[in-house]
Amino acid sequence: MTLGAALRPVAAARAAFGWRAAAELLYAVLGVPAAVLGFGYAVVTLALGAGLAVTAVGIPLLAVALIGARRFGGLHRALAGRLLGERVRPPAPHRPGTGLYGRVQAVLSDAAGWRAMAYLLVRPPLALLHLYVILFTWGWGVVALTYPLQRAFGWNDVTTRDERGMIRHGFVVGAFHLDTWPRALLVSAVGAVLLFVAPRAVHAVVLLDRILIRRLLGDSSAAARIRTLEETRARAVDDAAATLRRIERDLHDGAQARLVALTMQLTLLRETAPKGPVRDLATAAQATAREAVTELRELVRGIHPPVLDSGLDAALATLVAGAGLPVELRADIPVRPTAAIESIAYFCAAELLTNVIKHSGATRAEIEVVQHEDRLRLRVRDDGSGGAVVGAGSGLPGLAERIRPVDGLLEVVSPPGGPTVITVELPSQA
Template identity: 45%
Template sequence: MTTEYGRYAEHYGPAREPAGQRGRERGHLLPAGLRAPFEGRSWREFAYVLTSLPISVVLFTYAVTMVALGAGLLVTFLGVPVLAAALAGCRGFGTLERARARGLLGLEVAEPEPLRPRGRGMFAWMGAVLKSGTSWRHLLYAVLQLPWSTFSFVVAVNFWVYGWALLTYPLWFWVFPMYGGQGGLQLYGDAQHSVYLDNPFEIAVTAAVGLLFTLATPWIVRALTTVDRLMVHGLLGPSKLASRVVELESGRGVVVDTAAADLRRIERDLHDGAQARLVNLAMDLGLAKEKLREDPQEAARMVDEAHGEVKTALQELRDLARGIHPAVLTDRGLDAALSSVASRCTVPVRVEVDLAERPAPAIEGIAYFTVSELLQNVSKHSGARGASVEVWRAGDRLMVQVVDDGAGGADAAKGSGLAGLAGRLDAVDGILVVDSPAGGPTRVTAELPWRGTVG
């Protein structure tokens, strides 16, 4: 099983298709090239091409007419609302086009960023429409869609019609001698010569050519609709800047939630651990003080027990501080810090850190806690006999990989550990890739941005 997290997971290879779909592909007796003319996907793509032409005519006419009218009226104030209405109408057509692409092409395109008028009233709305890059991209789509849809319509319809007509020619060639007074479909003719497709060999060749056209047409239409997919995704979807803002807002939410969870964990550990132990220690010392004159030996015994409690409380506080940010990481870097984590793992762990310099403290801390959590998973769930940790730099990325020889089958859907870890990495433009087939081994790779230490 391979699980990929992060915005850039596609860098690790193509997306894996659903298991059910893979099963359906294996269940077909005919190869894809032979069954393509009869598949629903091919007919839906052909329907998209057919409907694109009339829609693009209406959209182009509306956009050009309104923009030309608005530009002509700019000498008066009326040109501004007309231009705003033109762009708003193009955005409305964009909603229709996204729905059509989703229904016929299976293309999921997110809604673009909404208008954010600075103020209330019609003037604020018109200003927001005219300043929005999304509105102008919708207008560009309206202009480009007509010539492209015309070209794709002509190509698709000709290939489709000629392919099926030639393929079925043996079924309808009799129409010519019976009603046309000629031997068959005329291939060539002038004043002296005429060539008709009327004998069995020519009819068979015609059907064979039609078969080639019919088999090739779905792939030609698919290539044409690929351009439509790019246009819809690039011009009618959210801009890269807006998508990045959404990602940063989401990442900020993850960071805030993670920080709040860490604070609750620290508070719980202090309340249930060191704080409770110190309260008991204070009570024991109070009792020892009262017994000091009456029973010095008993008081000494109680003080000795309190001394042991102090050591335990100090160890708990050290462990808690190490969980917040270990001093060895600050003082000596990832190599020493990860070696310390590995020494506490229940299985032997080989640690190899190949870094010529240290990354930024924030990135270093995330890498440390990533390895700590992964090694905890190895200790608790993997049943491994050994594990390895490797850290290296690849260009402007810090790579961390943890491998164990356990039972495998790690799945983020079964628990929140890996999913939460992936969310933390994603908040800093990181990636988490989990490759854990049943039977093992499990390989978890974390990729973080390299941000060197300042100065």
């Protein structure tokens, strides 16, 4: 027999009775009071919420119950992660709503909260199964294995009469009396078998809880997929914004600077050349170069206005200053959005202000930019003739397409005769 073959039983015993078995046993024991506490919380809060649903308190109480269920779910995940090594990715936070009603509605529509509540309700039967398996295997295994020692000291010595009226001393299982040493050794052998099976039995019942934790307390496959897509889209939007910014810098510091230098050289050539075809050609080339510089500057501003480097509020102030009609600007942006969102918001404001000047006949306008929680709201209002609709040559379809990749919302309120109020809502972080 080789050394490896001889060590296999030792390795198997170490795996069965080592740290993993002790951790699973501890998890099963600690899970009982946690399950009872969670079940009591779920029953009480659901009963109160359902009973008071006809009042103004019931529905918010249900929302609070779901938030608490998420907290209990986090406790069970942490316990499983620490003792079982079960690393379950927590579900994504529910989307925040606006106002009390919006927040309550957002919590009540949170599938992860309801899954956590379901886990609290189904956990107690599983915890009782854990307790039963522990008592039957580990408990009775220890008692049975040490039965010969107990018999020697007179412990658990039950005195009974058998069916023939004889007095017997020892364990009784049904009609079977364990009052001889061979039978005591048989009980000890059964105890050894129970202790051998105990870690595997606990592992099997704990495996059921692992499955429940993955299904009810972790990210669902659909939610995880949506989160992955959102993260991928955010990276793509940020990469696109960074690429445009780099192109703008390359054009500004490279091509534009060279065209300006070329214009200066052509100016020098025109002034030093004698009258004739050479001077005329230099003059025409100089005019063409100036037009190219002007067009390139407009192109650079269309890619990424340099003023955005100072923030969205500063960029909008510059935009309003050159609008050509009175525009009142109100900006409240406590946390700076990402570069991609700032760029989208700026171009939306520029497009809407252009529409006001060209199509509305307004005498004044207002631009309001407000950040609330994780949303950025841009609102443009004018006192023009109204009648603006998406798809009427006003540039609004292009605006809707611009904000769609970041889940932006466009709302147009423009009755005939005015006023026109157009709202663009964007996430603060793309």
